[in-house]
Amino acid sequence: MPKSKAKRICQLPKAITIKGRSSSITNAFINAILPVREPSPEEEIEALAQLGMTPATIRCVYCGDKHTEWDHLRPIIYGKGPTGYITEIANLVPACGKCNQSKGNKKWDKWIVSGARLSPQSRVKTEADEADLKERISRLQAYANWNTPVPLAFASIAGSILWDEHLANQQSVLELLDKSQKHARKIRDAIKPHSDSV
Ligand SMILES: [Zn+2]
Numbered sequence: 001m002p003k004s005k006a007k008r009i010c011q012l013p014k015a016i017t018i019k020g021r022s023s024s025i026t027n028a029f030i031n032a033i034l035p036v037r038e039p040s041p042e043e044e045i046e047a048l049a050q051l052g053m054t055p056a057t058i059r060c061v062y063c064g065d066k067h068t069e070w071d072h073l074r075p076i077i078y079g080k081g082p083t084g085y086i087t088e089i090a091n092l093v094p095a096c097g098k099c100n101q102s103k104g105n106k107k108w109d110k111w112i113v114s115g116a117r118l119s120p121q122s123r124v125k126t127e128a129d130e131a132d133l134k135e136r137i138s139r140l141q142a143y144a145n146w147n148t149p150v151p152l153a154f155a156s157i158a159g160s161i162l163w164d165e166h167l168a169n170q171q172s173v174l175e176l177l178d179k180s181q182k183h184a185r186k187i188r189d190a191i192k193p194h195s196d197s198v
Contacts, residue, residue, distance in 0.1 A: 019181040022174055029170040030082045033154060039089035047089050050143050060096035061140060062103070062112060063120045064132065071095035073144065075105040084151030091149045093140070108144075112137060 039047070048054060051061055060067045070092045074085045085091050095103075102118035103111045112133070113121045124130050155163045 018177050035086050037088040043089050050146050058094050061093045062099040065096040067094035068097050071100045077105045090147040
């Protein structure tokens with residue numbers, strides 16, 4: 001049957017590839033080595049106060065929506081490696097899912113005013129929104145300057161034996177994803193003619 005040019009009515013689920021998981025594997029290999037420094041309740045209250053919030057008024061720092069998670073203000077990943085920042089209150093801010101997804105591993109001050117999909121700037125509609133965003137940015141700048149975390153040199157702290165093996169493990173998993181993807185494609189190609197005639 002010839003393909004119709006009419007707009008598709010049903011949104012088909014996207015085809016999933018094994019290799020499409022590469023960035024989550026890279027994220028996992030970096031997240032897996034990150035220490036978590038648990039804040040005391042006082043430190044949490046102090047951090048919120050610096051952001052102009054209390055536990056009762058806590059919202060996403062970037063856009064003001066309901067917060068659903070805590071985001072690393074400074075990215076923990078740059079390129080394909082760790083930045084050296086860890087999970088600690090000085091580098092965490094309450095965020096909503098939309099902002100967290102949109103920000104990804106970008107620097108907050110560049111992303112927040114960028115046209116990235118779902119960025120706070122891209123959601124500005126009125127002058128009041130624009131003023132609100134400016135205020136959020138200056139509050140975040142003050143927060144970033146208040147208690148600046150020091151990045152750690154993970155590779156030299158771990159030593160080359162531990163570190164190199166971690167990188168080699170990551171590389172093997174990524175290569176296996178690639179190999180598995182090529183193999184999966186062969187099976188899909190074999191099934192396809194049968195699915196067309198169903
Ligand atoms: Zn948000």
